[in-house]
Amino acid sequence: MSLTVALARMLNPLVWRSPARSADKLHGFALAEHGSMLDLRLAARLTPSPTRAAAYLRHADDETRHAQMFGKRARQLAREAGLARGHAVWEPIRADSEQLFVGLGELDFLAFVHVGEARAIEQFLVYVAYFQAQGRERDASLLTTILVDEHRHADYTRALLFELADSEAAARRALRRVRRWEAWRTWLRAGRFLAERVYMVAMLLVYLLAAPLGLLVRWARPLTRGWRDA
Amino acid sequence: MSTPGKRPKRSLLRRLGARLRTSGALVLHFLHPARFVLAPLLIVLLFAGVLLWLTGGLAYVAPFVYALF
Amino acid sequence: MAKVLGISAHYHDAAAALLVDGELVVAIQQERLSRIKNDPGLPLDAADACLAYAGVRGEALDAVVFYERPFDKLERVMVNLMRNLPRTWRQFPRAMASQLGDKIWVLDQLAEAFGQPRANVRCFAHHQCHAASAHFVSRFEDSAVLVVDGVGEHSSTTLWHGQGAQLRALCSIEFPHSLGLLYAALTAWLGFAVNEGEYKVMGLAAWGRPGHAGLRERFERLIRLHDDGSYELGLDYFAHMSDAELGFGPKLEALLGPRRPPGLAWALEGERDQHYADVAATLQQVIEDALLGLARKAKALTGSPNLCLAGGVALNSLANARLAREGGFEAVFVQPAAGDAGGALGAAILAALELGDPRPTPMLSAALGLPVDIERAWAVARELELPVRRVDDPASAAAELIAADKIVAHVRGRFEWGPRALGQRSILASAAARETRERINRLIKQREPFRPFAPAVLEPRIGEYFDGQANDMTPFMTTVLPARADRSDALGAVTHEDGSSRVQTVSPAGAPELHELLVALERGGHAPLVLNTSLNGPGEPIVASSEDALGFFLRHAVDAMMIEDLVIERPA
Numbered sequence: 001m002s003l004t005v006a007l008a009r010m011l012n013p014l015v016w017r018s019p020a021r022s023a024d025k026l027h028g029f030a031l032a033e034h035g036s037m038l039d040l041r042l043a044a045r046l047t048p049s050p051t052r053a054a055a056y057l058r059h060a061d062d063e064t065r066h067a068q069m070f071g072k073r074a075r076q077l078a079r080e081a082g083l084a085r086g087h088a089v090w091e092p093i094r095a096d097s098e099q100l101f102v103g104l105g106e107l108d109f110l111a112f113v114h115v116g117e118a119r120a121i122e123q124f125l126v127y128v129a130y131f132q133a134q135g136r137e138r139d140a141s142l143l144t145t146i147l148v149d150e151h152r153h154a155d156y157t158r159a160l161l162f163e164l165a166d167s168e169a170a171a172r173r174a175l176r177r178v179r180r181w182e183a184w185r186t187w188l189r190a191g192r193f194l195a196e197r198v199y200m201v202a203m204l205l206v207y208l209l210a211a212p213l214g215l216l217v218r219w220a221r222p223l224t225r226g227w228r229d230a
Numbered sequence: 231m232s233t234p235g236k237r238p239k240r241s242l243l244r245r246l247g248a249r250l251r252t253s254g255a256l257v258l259h260f261l262h263p264a265r266f267v268l269a270p271l272l273i274v275l276l277f278a279g280v281l282l283w284l285t286g287g288l289a290y291v292a293p294f295v296y297a298l299f
Numbered sequence: 300m301a302k303v304l305g306i307s308a309h310y311h312d313a314a315a316a317l318l319v320d321g322e323l324v325v326a327i328q329q330e331r332l333s334r335i336k337n338d339p340g341l342p343l344d345a346a347d348a349c350l351a352y353a354g355v356r357g358e359a360l361d362a363v364v365f366y367e368r369p370f371d372k373l374e375r376v377m378v379n380l381m382r383n384l385p386r387t388w389r390q391f392p393r394a395m396a397s398q399l400g401d402k403i404w405v406l407d408q409l410a411e412a413f414g415q416p417r418a419n420v421r422c423f424a425h426h427q428c429h430a431a432s433a434h435f436v437s438r439f440e441d442s443a444v445l446v447v448d449g450v451g452e453h454s455s456t457t458l459w460h461g462q463g464a465q466l467r468a469l470c471s472i473e474f475p476h477s478l479g480l481l482y483a484a485l486t487a488w489l490g491f492a493v494n495e496g497e498y499k500v501m502g503l504a505a506w507g508r509p510g511h512a513g514l515r516e517r518f519e520r521l522i523r524l525h526d527d528g529s530y531e532l533g534l535d536y537f538a539h540m541s542d543a544e545l546g547f548g549p550k551l552e553a554l555l556g557p558r559r560p561p562g563l564a565w566a567l568e569g570e571r572d573q574h575y576a577d578v579a580a581t582l583q584q585v586i587e588d589a590l591l592g593l594a595r596k597a598k599a600l601t602g603s604p605n606l607c608l609a610g611g612v613a614l615n616s617l618a619n620a621r622l623a624r625e626g627g628f629e630a631v632f633v634q635p636a637a638g639d640a641g642g643a644l645g646a647a648i649l650a651a652l653e654l655g656d657p658r659p660t661p662m663l664s665a666a667l668g669l670p671v672d673i674e675r676a677w678a679v680a681r682e683l684e685l686p687v688r689r690v691d692d693p694a695s696a697a698a699e700l701i702a703a704d705k706i707v708a709h710v711r712g713r714f715e716w717g718p719r720a721l722g723q724r725s726i727l728a729s730a731a732a733r734e735t736r737e738r739i740n741r742l743i744k745q746r747e748p749f750r751p752f753a754p755a756v757l758e759p760r761i762g763e764y765f766d767g768q769a770n771d772m773t774p775f776m777t778t779v780l781p782a783r784a785d786r787s788d789a790l791g792a793v794t795h796e797d798g799s800s801r802v803q804t805v806s807p808a809g810a811p812e813l814h815e816l817l818v819a820l821e822r823g824g825h826a827p828l829v830l831n832t833s834l835n836g837p838g839e840p841i842v843a844s845s846e847d848a849l850g851f852f853l854r855h856a857v858d859a860m861m862i863e864d865l866v867i868e869r870p871a
Contacts, residue, residue: 041334044846050675053846054682061853075562086545090561092492092838097333199285203392206277207384213270214384220267221378225476226529227596230457230468240411248407248417256403259370271377278395286400 004119008126016130020081022139023074027089030070035095036116037063043101043109052106052164055156059113062149067093073142104178107164111174114157115182121150301361301654304349305647306409307428307639308341309367309402311494314640315346316667317353318647321656323436325352326667326716328640331843337494338840341405342643343412352669357413364650365422366642369403371452372425375474379540386541423649425451425642426610427459427466432645433607434461435652436662437632438771441605443597447590448610448638449479456593460601464658466649469600476532478589479612480539481522484546485582489575490559493546494611500579501615502750505797506567507580514581517554522585528596530589565747576749587618594626604629609645613637614718616801619778623770630770633777635665635717663808665775666723668714668843676845676862683849685867693864694815697727700868701816702825704729705858706739708834710848711812714841719776720833721803722755722813724842726857729792730754730830736792739830742856745837751801754793757817757827758804764789764828765802773804789826803831 016022040060044053071093078089101109124143131140165171240248259265260272305316308329316326327349329335329342350357376394380387410420423431429446444459444466451457455477458469474480482500483493491499509515523531534540536551552558559575566572594606606628608619613633623631634641648659680687690696693711700707705728712723720726726743728735740746753776758769765780772778779799782790793800807814813831821827834842836855842848845862852860852867859868 038334041846041850044679044850045844050678050682053675053679057679057683057846057850057853060850064854085558085560094336094838097335195285199281199396200392202281202285203278203395204388206274206281207388207391210274210381211384213274214381216267216270217378217381221382223382223475224473225531226472226525227470227527228473229470237412237414245407245411248410249404251417252404252407256370256373259374265374268374268378271374271381274377274381274395275399279399282396282400 002122004122005126008123009130012126012130016127016134016136016139018081019077020083023077023081023083023089026070026074026077027093030067030074030093031095033063033067033070034093035097036060036113037067038095038097039100039109040113042097042099043106046101047106052160055160059153059156062153066146066149069142069146073139104181107161107170107174108178108181110157110161110164111171111178112182114154114161115175115178117150117154117157121147121154124150301651301656302353302355302359303362303364303647303651303654303656304346304360304413305364305366305428305643305645305650306342306346307366307642307646309339309405310639311337311339312639313339313342313345314636314643315342315349316644316647317349317355318651318656318659319353319355321651321659323644323647323659323662323667325349325669326636326644327669328636328716328840330840331668331714334840334847336838336840341408341412346413348669357415360413360415361419361654362650363409363413363415363420364646365405365409365420366428366639366646367425368422368452369405373398373403375450375453379474383540390541421650423646426454426457426471427468427649428642428645429609429637430457430459430461430466430607430645431648432641433609433613433632433634433637434459434466435464435648435658436634436644437461437605437607438661439603439605439607439630439632441601441603442607442632443594443601443603443605443628444607444609445590445593445597445613446610447478447593447608447612449483450474450477455479458593458597458600460603461607464652469597472529475534475537475540476530477539478522478530478586479610480537480546481532482582482586482612484537484539484551485578487546488551488555488558489579490561490563492561497611497614499747499750501583501617502747502795503576503579504583504617505580505751505795505799506749507573507576507578509577509580509584511577511581514555514577515584518581518585520554521551522589524585524589524592528592528594530592565749567749583615583617586612586615587621590615590618590622591625594622594628598627606631608633609637609641611638614777616772616777616779617799619772620780620799623772623778631778632771633775634662635715635719635721635775635777637777638718640717663774663806664810665716665719665721666713666810667716668723670713671710671845671848671862673845673863673865676849676865679846679849680862680865680867683853685849685852686870687865687867689864690866691864692819693861693866694812695819696866697816697861698819698823698825700859701727701729701829702820702823704732704735706735706742708842708848708851708855708857708860709813709816710834710842710845710860710862712810714843717775718833719803720831720841721774721776722805722810722816722831724834724848725755725813726830726832726834727755727813727816728830730828731789731791731826733791735830739832743836744832749796751795752793752830752832753801753803754790755803755805755810755813755817755829755831757814757821758806760821760827761802761804764826765800769804773802774806774809776801776803789828792830 040056044056162171300320303318313329327345329345330338332344410417426446430444442461446457454471456472460467538548539546767780782794817827
């Protein structure tokens with residue numbers, strides 16, 4: 001059993017424990033699909049091969065559809081949970097592009113997408129089994145529908161990767177390279193998450209200490225009204 | 231349609247020099263006679279800048295530190 | 300004679316614009332390349348694309364110019380954070396991280412990105428760039444310039460006097476009093492995304508009753524308009540001093556009622572949504588009154604017969620129409636990218652003038668982006684197994700499709716500068732039938748039911764369909780005209796609830812491909828008029844490249860797509 005599967009099984013009851021948590025998680029999936037769509041659109045524009053451009057465009061189209069499906073279900077669950085109006089789930093689905101094609105090059109980009117799709121398949125299968133056991137047919141069927149596309153994505157990216165690489169060994173090296181790169185990226189993300197919290201707390205202390213400056217500023221820079229000559 | 235450009239990075243020393251010049255210009259901005267009274271805000275800027283720099287570095291080791299404790 | 304690159308970034312709508320020997324060669328918003336709507340990131344892709352289009356290397360630039368003074372901005376942010384202690388505690392760490400971690404180093408980043416000595420990288424004030432982006436590309440020798448937006452470094456409203464290649468600052472209104480932030484707060488209260496939903500508020504206004512049930516009196520607590528043209532916000536009702544996202548406080552909800560939940564379907568026949576429409580209509584009326592006051596002040600100070608408008612508020616086409624009617628000026632001009640993107644253009648012009656270049660020639664066309672690669676489009680379409688074919692006369696082919704009531708995605712020429720699709724990256728359809736509008740909404744745009752679609756008409760024929768003449772704004776869709784009631788047969792899909800249309804007049808210089816198409820329609824015995832809406836799906840930036848166009852075709856059920864001389868028709 002892979003680490004991904006073991007983690008997913010262990011965390012299932014936590015991640016999907018309530019409609020609110022489920023809405024959060026599915027909203028996260030919607031963002032991931034949207035981000036992936038942006039990367040694939042960029043790849044379609046930048047690859048020299050029209051064949052691969054077409055493949056990336058089809059894949060991007062699937063990701064857009066998946067983002068919409070996840071987003072829609074997330075909002076249904078958010079309504080059930082009565083999530084506050086300010087919650088991110090109500091916002092339009094907007095992700096940033098990591099410009100992976102530019103950063104990694106086409107070979108590693110393909111390896112990265114393949115690894116991501118393969119992992120998603122593993123996770124989704126665990127989730128589907130969990131939902132079926134819990135009688136959550138609607139969520140199980142959502143993921144089952146998307147899984148069909150994920151299998152296709154994993155297959156075509158693997159095929160293109162091995163076609164583009166000079167040799168089978170080079171393709172396997174690319175797969176290992178992106179797995180290492182992903183692990184390092186996960187480490188950094190975790191670090192950033194913690195560092196941000198340390199920074200926030202420290203900055204709030206600075207804010208408290210700077211409170212007297214508020215009086216200074218109000219005295220030195222009173223609010224102006226009306227016209228001010230240039 | 232264009233391709234995003236690949237840019238040669240400047241040396242660390244040149245980038246550091248540029249940052250120092252900009253920091254100097256920022257200090258001069260707040261020491262300008264027209265806004266001299268705002269000069270104490272530089273202290274806040276200094277603290278915030280140092281904190282940002284330190285926590286930026288922390289991102290590389292934080293999970294390790296977290297795992298230890 | 301200089302090559303100058305202007306850059307706007309970091310807040311919303313980042314862009315790059317390139318001037319060579321004083322002439323605007325290319326201008327691109329970053330969102331068109333990154334595919335992230337209103338992308339605020341440093342627009343290096345857009346800048347690279349500008350340089351590649353013009354065949355200029357970064358190192359060969361004479362200046363790179365940023366549209367804002369970073370230290371002045373930092374100063375305003377810090378003063379505001381400190382002044383509003385302790386309400387700014389949430390905003391403080393994030394604002395400091397964003398300023399110190401990124402924004403104050405922008406000139407160094409630009410120097411490094413384009414291999415420029417730091418001395419060649421400069422900046423001008425935000426509102427000065429806006430003013431320059433309007434006056435210097437207008438046809439006016441002498442103009443009053445009014446800049447109104449959320450906030451620049453310190454100012455939210457400024458008046459300028461443009462004379463030839465000179466631009467003189469006259470007076471300003473400072474943050475936190477701001478028409479742009481008033482509009483943003485009400486946009487959020489109405490449940491729309493700020494910096495994106497403002498057009499929706501404007502569209503909604505036509506369905507409301509301005510001042511209904513004492514709303515005008517209630518708005519007087521939100522904003523006081525003074526006889527000298529200035530205005531003052533009732534700051535207790537707003538939160539833009541301490542909340543960067545929402546912009547309004549609990550007092551505003553007590554005054555106008557609870558905010559509308561985002562994403563809820565609209566039912567304007569119901570009392571609740573009618574109230575929201577009434578508020579939008581009152582806001583529109585108040586904004587127009589405020590702008591009229593500002594315009595009269597500008598007229599009094601400059602005595603100029605012409606008015607140029609810039610800043611995000613200048614994209615309010617209804618207000619622009621009223622200014623043109625009642626502002627007391629002979630002519631009004633609004634540059635198509637009047638929002639922050641336009642700052643890149645203004646910055647580049649200011650630097651070019653300082654370097655001794657002449658003032659640019661008047662802007663006649665917004666087709667300032669990149670063309671599509673036709674061979675690539677052909678090859679990728681074939682790989683996608685789409686039924687693509689070449690035609691000898693693309694304008695006639697498109698006209699035939701539209702005459703047959705097809706919805707056509709039209710990708711021809713260089714893509715547009717600014718938020719409006721003006722025929723280069725447009726969805727075109729017959730303007731006559733109201734059902735067409737519903738079909739486009741259902742299949743593609745999924746817009747709120749109250750939002751209008753705009754018409755594009757051959758410039759000499761405008762009087763046959765609308766009450767008014769072509770003016771400096773109509774080529775760029777930055778104003779509206781009343782639709783002629785006796786021509787409702789031809790305008791069913793493009794007339795708004797209030798009887799107005801945000802009409803585009805089409806000339807060979809402004810949009811040559813669309814002009815050919817309208818001529819072909821007329822030649823075939825049809826009205827030289829089409830419904831013209833942007834080629835994008837909900838929440839997406841307008842299509843730029845051939846790959847974007849083909850991606851759009853895969854996702855959205857348009858009947859046909861024209862990519863230059865390629866036609867792709869969806870099988871019935």
